[in-house]
Structures are given as structure tokens and as C-alpha cells.
Amino acid sequence: MAFLQLKSVGQTYFSKQTATTALEDITLSVSEGEFVSFLGPSGCGKSTLLSIIAGLLRPTSGTVTLRNQIIKEPHAKIGYMLQQDYLFPWKTIKDNIMVGLKLQNCLTKERIDYTFSLMKEIGLHDTLDQYPSELSGGMRQRVALVRTLATSPQILLLDEPFSALDFQTKLKLEDLVASTLSEHGKTAILVTHDIGEAIAMSDRIILFSTKPGRIFRTFPVSGHLRKRLPFEARQHPDYSVMFQQIWEELEQIEQNDTE
Ligand code: ADP
Ligand code: MG
Numbered sequence: 001m002a003f004l005q006l007k008s009v010g011q012t013y014f015s016k017q018t019a020t021t022a023l024e025d026i027t028l029s030v031s032e033g034e035f036v037s038f039l040g041p042s043g044c045g046k047s048t049l050l051s052i053i054a055g056l057l058r059p060t061s062g063t064v065t066l067r068n069q070i071i072k073e074p075h076a077k078i079g080y081m082l083q084q085d086y087l088f089p090w091k092t093i094k095d096n097i098m099v100g101l102k103l104q105n106c107l108t109k110e111r112i113d114y115t116f117s118l119m120k121e122i123g124l125h126d127t128l129d130q131y132p133s134e135l136s137g138g139m140r141q142r143v144a145l146v147r148t149l150a151t152s153p154q155i156l157l158l159d160e161p162f163s164a165l166d167f168q169t170k171l172k173l174e175d176l177v178a179s180t181l182s183e184h185g186k187t188a189i190l191v192t193h194d195i196g197e198a199i200a201m202s203d204r205i206i207l208f209s210t211k212p213g214r215i216f217r218t219f220p221v222s223g224h225l226r227k228r229l230p231f232e233a234r235q236h237p238d239y240s241v242m243f244q245q246i247w248e249e250l251e252q253i254e255q256n257d258t259e
Pocket of ligand 1: 014041042045046048049
């Protein structure tokens with residue numbers, strides 16, 4: 001049984017005058033504990049697909065199932081993290097990280113302690129009484145990660161969570177997110193347009209083509225890279241080989257696009 005299964009998922013956006021097909025015939029499955037990246041040029045439907053998996057958007061065709069249950073609406077089992085951290089500026093960090101638990105009515109001592117332990121793990125335990133404006137962009141994304149993990153989702157959906165950060169912060173955060181997710185055995189889907197990030201972080205990369213968004217190619221990442229943290233993976237010879245290969249495929253997608 002596949003953990004997450006997408007069957008012939010399609011999405012067309014309708015307006016009064018136009019119909020835009022953002023996604024067509026997306027079929028894929030993700031195993032429990034797997035880290036998959038959706039890679040592709042802007043506009044190929046990556047965020048649309050993530051919203052569908054999150055249950056925020058009903059696909060115009062096809063189905064998404066998590067452990068054989070059709071996803072029809074947002075779900076506590078699914079955690080969603082975006083480019084912007086969406087922390088509430090008027091709440092302390094402590095109140096921000098408890099938001100999900102509060103909404104789900106499960107502010108038990110056990111859950112609260114677990115959330116504090118996550119804050120310790122990511123090295124921000126001493127910021128609990130501060131406000132988001134007092135933290136750097138990278139720190140805020142780490143807080144957003146804790147908030148997402150606090151409710152123990154079975155799957156994490158990450159939509160370009162590092163793209164607003166400077167390069168050094170991004171590299172550090174990639175390692176932190178990768179190690180935290182693997183320690184907690186989480187399944188994750190990362191949306192990115194950054195080839196290097198996809199290679200360094202994933203077990204498998206799914207490359208999308210545009211107009212409409214379709215699966216163009218799937219690349220398994222070598223064991224050598226998978227067993228390393230992202231920063232170290234970037235130094236491995238397999239990394240540049242794979243980078244070159246995906247780069248060429250992306251060039252082809254862009255060429256097809258302009259034809
Ligand atoms: P990506 O995340 O890969 O950049 P998106 O999923 O945001 O791509 O968008 C895919 C396509 O769907 C684009 O052509 C975009 O303009 C269109 N689109 C996205 N959201 C909407 C919407 N709410 N209404 C109409 N068209 C949309
Ligand atoms: Mg997007």
C-alpha cells in the first residue's frame with residue numbers, strides 16, 4: 001500500500017473568459033519516510049499540486065489518497081510550510097508554536113513538552129518570550145518548522161521554504177530540516193526551483209514540464225548522496241553529475257516552452 005498516492009490528478013482554473021490547465025495527469029506515489037522534491041520552472045503547477053495534496057484545493061480530476069483515505073479537506077495529518085513564515089507578529093514565539101495544537105484542541109502537557117523539545121533541537125529555546133520581529137529570517141523559518149512539526153503531522157509539505165533566505169542561512173537550514181525530519185521519520189515533499197537543493201535534500205526528484213504541468217522525468221538520488229546531509233552531499237562527485245543531467249533536462253523543457 002502506497003503511503004501517499006496521486007492518481008491522474010488534473011487541475012484547470014476557470015475564470016469568466018479563460019480556462020488554464022495548470023496540471024494534467026499526475027500519477028505518483030510516495031512511500032512512508034521518503035523525501036521527494038517537485039522541481040520545475042515557475043508556473044509548472046508545483047504549488048497547485050501541493051495545495052491539492054494539502055486538501056486546500058479539490059482537483060478538477062483524479063484523486064489523492066493518504067493511507068488509502070481520499071483527501072478532501074485540510075487535515076491534521078498534513079503539515080504545510082511556506083516561503084513566508086506567517087508567524088503572528090503580535091504573539092510571542094511560544095504562543096506562535098502552540099497555535100496548531102490550540103486549534104486542534106490538544107494542548108496537553110505531553111504535546112507542549114514535545115514542542116519545547118523541538119525548540120531545543122533546533123537551538124531556539126531561548127527565544128520563547130520574544131516576538132517574531134526580533135528574530136532573523138532564518139530563525140523565523142526554524143520557528144515555522146517547529147510550529148509545523150508540533151502537531152506531529154504524518155507528512156510535511158514544504159513550498160520553497162528556503163527561497164527568501166540568504167545562501168548561507170539556506171544551506172544551514174537545509175541540513176537542520178533534513179536531519180530533523182529524518183530523526184522523526186517524517187515523509188516530506190519539497191517544492192523548489194533550485195536544482196542543487198533538490199539533489200542535496202531528496203531521495204527522489206520529480207521534474208515537471210510546463211503548460212500544462214506534467215511529470216517530465218523522475219530521478220532517483222544515489223545512495224551516496226542520500227546518506228549524507230545536504231551540505232556534505234553538495235561536495236560529493238555524484239552531485240555535479242546529477243546537477244548536469246537535470247540542468248540539461250530543464251534546458252529542454254524551456255526550449256519546448258518557447259517553441
Ligand atoms: P508554480 O508553483 O510551479 O510556480 P503554480 O501552481 O503557482 O506554479 O501555477 C501553475 C499555473 O496555474 C500558472 O499558470 C498559474 O498562473 C496558474 N494559477 C495558479 N493559481 C491560480 C489561480 N488561483 N487562478 C488561476 N490560475 C492560477
Ligand atoms: Mg509556487
